[in-house]
Amino acid sequence: MPRWQILSMPMYGKSFLKGDIMCMNNTDKNQTKAMTPVIMKGAPAAERLTEELKARSEKLRAQSVVPALAILRVGSDPSDMAYERGALKRAEKALVEIKSIVLPENASEQDILAEIEKINADDSIHGCLMFRPLKNKETEKRAAEMLDPKKDVDCMTLSSQAAVYTGNRECGFAPCTAEAVIELLKYYNIEIFGKNAVVLGRSQVIGKPAAMLLLEENATVTVCHSKTKDLEEICKKADIIVAAMGRAEMISEEYLSAGQTIIDVGINVGADGKMCGDVKGSAKEAFAAKYTPVPGGVGSMTSTILMKHVIEAAERTVV
Ligand code: NAP
Numbered sequence: 001m002p003r004w005q006i007l008s009m010p011m012y013g014k015s016f017l018k019g020d021i022m023c024m025n026n027t028d029k030n031q032t033k034a035m036t037p038v039i040m041k042g043a044p045a046a047e048r049l050t051e052e053l054k055a056r057s058e059k060l061r062a063q064s065v066v067p068a069l070a071i072l073r074v075g076s077d078p079s080d081m082a083y084e085r086g087a088l089k090r091a092e093k094a095l096v097e098i099k100s101i102v103l104p105e106n107a108s109e110q111d112i113l114a115e116i117e118k119i120n121a122d123d124s125i126h127g128c129l130m131f132r133p134l135k136n137k138e139t140e141k142r143a144a145e146m147l148d149p150k151k152d153v154d155c156m157t158l159s160s161q162a163a164v165y166t167g168n169r170e171c172g173f174a175p176c177t178a179e180a181v182i183e184l185l186k187y188y189n190i191e192i193f194g195k196n197a198v199v200l201g202r203s204q205v206i207g208k209p210a211a212m213l214l215l216e217e218n219a220t221v222t223v224c225h226s227k228t229k230d231l232e233e234i235c236k237k238a239d240i241i242v243a244a245m246g247r248a249e250m251i252s253e254e255y256l257s258a259g260q261t262i263i264d265v266g267i268n269v270g271a272d273g274k275m276c277g278d279v280k281g282s283a284k285e286a287f288a289a290k291y292t293p294v295p296g297g298v299g300s301m302t303s304t305i306l307m308k309h310v311i312e313a314a315e316r317t318v319v
Contacts, residue, residue, distance in 0.1 A: 035258070038188065038290040042180075042300025045187035049304050050093045056311050057095035060318065067314035068097040069153065069306070070119045072130040074112060075105035079267075080131040087129070087303045094307040099125060109139040113146055120148040126317065127153035127310035132205075150316065153309035155209065164209045167216050173309045178209035180301035181242055181263050182217065188290055190240065190261050192217040198235055199223045200251070200278065201244035206265055210242050231255065243278035251279040256287040264291065265298050 057067050069091065073080055084100070091098045101115050112134070119128045128151045134140040149159035153173050160172025173179075185192055197219040201207030211223045219240065224231055226245075235241055235255040241262045243251055248268035256262075256279075266278030277294030284291040292298055 035289070037285060037288050040184055040188045040263075040290050040292045040297060042184065042292070042297050045184055046090070046300050046304040048187070049183070049301075049308065050090065053094040053096075053304070053307055053311050056315065060311070060314050061095070063318055065314050065318055066097055066124070067095070067127075067311045068099060068125050069127045069129060069310045070099045070101060070122075070125045070151075072101045072103070072112075072115055072119070072128060074103045074107050074131065074134060076102075077131070083131075083303070086299075087306060090303040090307055094304070094311070096307050096310050105135075109136065109142065112139055112143055116143050116146045119151065120146070123317075125151065126314040127151050127306075129154050129306060130156065132156070150313060153306060153313060155205070161204070161209075164212050173312070174213060175205045175209050176302045176305040176309065177206050177244075177265060177298065178213055179305045180298050181210050181265065182213045183305060184263060184292060184298065184301055185240070185261070190290060192219045192240070195219050195239040196237060197221045197240040197242065198238035199242045199244065200231075200235075201225065201242075201246075201265075203244065206244040210244065210265075214240075214242070241279070245278050247278050248276050249278070249280040251283065253280070253283045253286060256283055258287055259289045260287060262288045262291040263298060264294050267294065267299065 060067055071084055071087065073084060088098055103111055103115065116128070116130070119125050128147055130143060130147070132140055134143070144156040147157055149157045149172055152160045155161060155164065155173060155175040157172065163169055163172035164174045192214060197214045199207050199211045199214070199221060202223050202225045207223060211221045214221050222234055224234060228234065232255045235251065236257045238260060241251070241260055242265060243262065244265035246266055246268060248266070248270050262279055262284050264277035264279045264284070268276050268278070270276035275295050
């Protein structure tokens with residue numbers, strides 16, 4: 001892309017030169033900096049954390065504790081299988097053992113709960129990831145109730161959810177994706193303290209916990225959802241946008257203002273059949289100071305956070 005490309009922004013009634021001087025900060029419209037967006041790739045952040053995890057795993061192994069994760073999958077959903085492959089690769093690098101348990105699509109509630117019971121009883125397993133959603137919501141609820149909270153590395157149990165909302169991490173772990181959002185912001189030195197953070201989405205697995213974690217970091221947080229009015233105006237005022245709606249490229253230029261940090265959690269299939277985020281790639285490129293790509297952003301960090309939780313759970317077993 002040419003450095004001096006002129007971008008027309010009819011919504012704002014002006015044009016500016018990309019690569020030139022432009023307003024960077026919503027809170028100080030007079031602040032100007034050269035605008036070359038930083039692409040917040042997940043891989044370097046994941047690699048750095050993995051090195052730290054490997055060292056912690058080696059220390060545990062020296063004490064005869066081998067950190068181990070059980071992955072429970074019901075059926076063969078392609079996105080579950082893709083995540084599982086990523087987790088296997090990351091586990092190898094972080095020196096975490098994986099026990100894969102695969103049940104057929106038509107597995108009964110009894111079969112699923114029996115596996116959870118076995119995981120609870122097995123002292124050599126420190127964490128459990130059960131792919132969700134299950135077809136049967138009631139079974140999913142009962143499985144979550146049954147899992148030992150100490151082994152709940154992806155925030156299935158009420159105990160872990162309480163940990164997110166109270167900030168007391170001793171009673172559980174945050175969902176891996178929500179924590180990956182915070183880790184990426186920190187890795188790329190983005191100040192959260194006192195900033196206006198807008199979270200798009202209020203799901204139990206991403207939107208709500210991401211909002212809580214941002215609040216814990218002293219951001220002022222606005223949570224938006226499908227019934228939110230004036231979404232464009234709310235987004236424009238944000239310093240940090242966390243998009244987790246699952247709406248392919250819904251957030252376009254009209255929602256953004258210059259110099260924002262955009263964490264795009266969405267994983268969608270675009271009109272061209274390619275993977276895309278919730279925020280239009282060209283809009284991120286034109287407006288953001290820093291942004292995560294899709295693919296290659298938050299997703300790469302999520303499985304590393306999973307390994308971090310397994311190692312922490314294993315460390316807690318060592319007295
Ligand atoms: P979800 O349970 O479907 O929740 C979507 C949320 O977005 C809901 O709160 C919904 O509002 C809100 N929303 C939907 N349309 C909206 C609109 N037009 N305007 C404003 N808000 C809107 O999805 P999820 O499980 O949280 O996942 C969100 C995305 O993250 C998906 O693309 C998923 O594939 C992706 N994901 C990424 C990772 C990763 O590691 N990168 C991991 C897991 C998931 P209501 O509550 O009002 O319905």
